[in-house]
Amino acid sequence: MAQHVLSQTVIEHATKQSECVGKEFYFDSLKISSQKVSPTSTNGKLTTDHDMANVVKNIRQSFSDDEFASLLGLPFIDRRSLKFGEVVDEGPLCKVHIVTRSNDEMSVRVMDRKLLEHEGAILGVLPGCDSFPVLHGITSLDDNNYGIVQDMTYGEDMEMMRFNGDLEQFSLDQKLQLASQLCAAVAHMHSVGIVHQNICPQSIIINKKTLKVSLRDFTNAEKLYDAGKSRGLGELPYMAPEAILDRGETSFKEDIWSLGLVLALLFTGRKPYNSELFGLEDFMDLHIANQNRPRYAQKRPTSVDLKRYQGQGTLIEQVGMLINLSVCSTPELRPSAKYLSAAFTMFQSAAEA
Template sequence: MGNNQSRTVKKHKYQDYQRIRELSRGSFGRVLLVKLKKNPKVELIMKRLPYLDQKDKRAADEEIAMLKKLLTKYTVQFYSSFIYDDDICIIMEYCEGGNLRELLERMERSNFEKIQKQSFKILFDVLSGLQSLHSLGIVHRDLKPENIFFDKDGNSKLGDFGLSMKVFSKSYIKAAGTKDYSPPESLRQNKMTFQSDIWSLGVILVELLTGKHPYEGQSPEETIMNIRNGRMAQLPSEIQGEVREMIEAMLNTDPTRRPSAEELLDSDLLKKSIFVEKKSKKKKLNCCWISFGVGLAAFVILRMFLLVQ
């Protein structure tokens, strides 16, 4: 959605939206897919959160304040909020490409080179979103495949900031989030830092490359114990060199020894991966123009030939 549409959305109230379907429901509230009655082509997310007691109000207000600050294309965009009944409704960008969990479940794993290329594009996008979040002093605290979304063009966007929290005077905050994506320090000491998000992303990167959670046990309890004790499954032989080194750094049990989002984005491996992707896209575009040029030349020659005849 462009800036003009964003400004238009901000003028609307609850009655201006039509519900399409409910996407999820929980103790946190409900997430609905809606559309504007006056412009049915504009589909949006409406997140309805309870807004009665002070605790709920504070949580919702903090989430909205964070969303307003995140103006990067690598995060799900906030457009508007308003009170309706006993809820606050948050209007956000709808990512019609689904989430990373859905992609993981349908990924074709016969071509590792293709998987690695796709994985590093997602890694770059999510790290870019994290860099913006961390620069504002905010830890996501619930980074998992379900909270990474895709727009219609396949670009990754970081979303669901309901558990995100700002780090103030201390260098860490209280732990939160899904246990099998929570780093060792959250399970051992009930604390998280910016590097906790990096660990969670390291787990996601391994899942992208292998299709498996690197700490998965026979039960949820065993998975949590594996994380707590740093017992990671052996990486497959195709993961070598710089890729293996990056994963091992991201999954270091000591958060102080993990790289930051900025450092990872500045790494030769990621720079090289993104450069190759951009070069490939440019090559495809050039090929399209060449094909168009050849076709146009052939058409002109044929037309001249017919005129001469």
């Protein structure tokens, strides 16, 4: 992720006798305005990106919790107004608590300040789609740990549902409904310039009762204009070849590959590559070998065998074709999320007719 993006009119360069006035600039995706800072570089001038970054870093560290929250466009919530319950999910970078606030059940994702800046800036541009969490604000647990307060997401992740056999209980109509929601969520995310970089069964929550799909885990997500600087390491079996090999700049097409594999899992119950590969080097070797083969001889990540859906005519054939196209080894040939969303909405309507 780019650490700072500066425009031509960002900073009025200071002389020894004057101070530097920040007009408008970005740091870790946060917009900071009307800040006055004193020059610290040689001859009193801010002449390099390093100087700029140090200035912004000093500003950022001086923010109060309320000011920090306002930079994210979210209210600050006093921790004392939250009653913390059990931990329902925990990973290497954050953990999720159930909390109650005024008798309303919510969740708090606890993480360090730097990660919260990143996720807060990403989640702040996602409203407008029911598959993303509704944010209520941020809270501070101590000097190092903060939390994003959001609506509680009910359901199980797709990997757990696959393991328990729950995915097999959905009818074709229900699977098309779930696929339509998921594609719409990714299309909305891409429309506001966000690439997720870790779409996988563990990042998708399904409520079996309401059939609502939720997309979570934006640790690796990037605003596309910031992307290309670094790639997060997602769930290896679901990462696109160009992401694993770190070739080219980050693009929405990486998400399409991952989305295609998740859709294949939904409709067939099969994990990519039959789980025969385990480490990064294994996947790198596979994708390098594939690039040296003609396309017809390349090892495909999944078998989209939809014979179980007998009697569905061309509809299920078109579903299989779209999934296969989504995991094409040539990124440019993969369809957009907007196209997939429109197609699966049409498939859902056709199945219900």
